[in-house]
Amino acid sequence: MTSTQLMEQICSSTNLNQALRRVKKNKGCAGVDKLDIAATISVLRQSSNGQALRQSLLDGSYQPQPVLGVEIPKPSGGVRQLGIPTVLDRIVQQAITSVLTDIYEPKFSNSSYGFRPNRSAHHALAAASHYIREGRVM
Known part of the structure; x- marks a missing residue:
């Protein structure tokens, strides 16, 4: 464009x-x-x-x-x-x-949460908590 x-x-x-x-x-x-x-x-x-x-x-x-x-x-x-x-x-x-x-x-990456529609620090924290529970390393 x-x-x-x-x-x-x-x-x-x-x-x-x-x-x-x-x-x-x-x-x-x-x-x-x-x-x-x-x-x-x-x-x-x-x-x-x-x-x-x-x-x-x-x-x-x-x-x-x-x-x-x-x-x-x-x-x-x-x-x-x-x-x-x-x-x-x-x-x-x-x-x-x-x-x-x-x-x-x-x-944008699905792992990006800053300044995006319908995403917030709370969503990032929830995702991080989920990854920790799964044993993933970030």
Whole structure:
């Protein structure tokens, strides 16, 4: 697949609409632009803003916004730094992730658990426990 074909797939109306639905389902707050999900959807539906997003992605002129830095207190003390992208940037990220996941997920080893759909550290631990019970050496 060429980079042009890849970008066409990422920027397809179907993929961008699915990405928007996923971001909407995940909820989340506004980024540095102060636009929440409803406001971002409203902006995208106005005139040609949705088409302008697609075109800026295709021609390489799309520029993500800075992330909003937020400190979340930890129960054990201290703080955890979060970076919150704008809703629009989350839509773009989700559109890219969806296409790349479809391409690369089948290529990963079944023994790989990090940052994969429907897999977690708990699954890795369960697999390791299973291998130990079987007497396998890892």
